[in-house]
Amino acid sequence: MKIKILMAFVIAALLGGCATRSEIVKMGARDRFVSSLKPLNLAMCIDRNVDENSALGSLRSKVIDPGTEPVEVVVMNGPTTHSVVQISTFEGGSVALFYYGGVASIAPPGYVYQMMSKGCQGIAPKQM
Numbered sequence: 001m002k003i004k005i006l007m008a009f010v011i012a013a014l015l016g017g018c019a020t021r022s023e024i025v026k027m028g029a030r031d032r033f034v035s036s037l038k039p040l041n042l043a044m045c046i047d048r049n050v051d052e053n054s055a056l057g058s059l060r061s062k063v064i065d066p067g068t069e070p071v072e073v074v075v076m077n078g079p080t081t082h083s084v085v086q087i088s089t090f091e092g093g094s095v096a097l098f099y100y101g102g103v104a105s106i107a108p109p110g111y112v113y114q115m116m117s118k119g120c121q122g123i124a125p126k127q128m
Contacts, residue, residue: 019081019101019102020081021072021074021081021084023101024081024083024084024099024100024101025084025086025099027099027100027101027105028099029097029098029099030098030099030100030105030109030113031097031098031109031110031112031113032095032096032097032098033095033096033098033113033117033120033122034090034091034093034094034095034096034122034123035093035094035095035096035117035120035121035122035123036092036093036121036123037093037094037120037121038089038093038094039069039070039071039087039088039089039094040063040066040071041094042071042087042093042094042096042117042120043063043066043071043072043073043085043087044063045117045119045120045121046061046073046085046087046096046116046117046120047061047062047063047073049115049116049117049118049119049120050073050075050116053115053116053118057077058077058078059075059076059077059082060075060076060077061073061074061075061076062074062076069087069088069089070086070087070088070097071086071087071088072084072085072086072087073085073087075104075116077102077103080101080102081101081102082100082101082102082103082104083098083099083100083101083104083112083116084098084099084101085097085098085099085116086099093121093123096113096117098112098113098116100112
């Protein structure tokens with residue numbers, strides 16, 4: 001029985017890793033981060049954290065369409081979309097919505113976004 005559960009878990013993780021950027025966003029936000037930074041500055045902070053943080057391993061990120069809102073940061077693990085972060089203006093700063101795919105979708109709650117947003121001038125969450 002344990003082997004069947006483990007196999008189901010592995011298959012779900014592998015299939016989840018095949019999702020496209022738009023499919024990951026359609027699955028719904030998992031985490032939210034409010035910052036005093038403007039959207040593009042928050043996107044650049046998250047992008048830098050992903051590329052420089054050894055705890056995030058082989059992940060690489062790219063800011064997509066930095067002149068439009070929401071600003072998107074797409075995080076890749078090789079050819080697989082790991083997560084998508086959409087950042088919009090919110091109360092003089094910005095709010096980032098984190099959408100997860102693949103293995104990121106089964107990470108402990110808060111782990112991924114806390115690593116990505118570390119040092120990005122977070123503020124106390126407010127109701128949206």
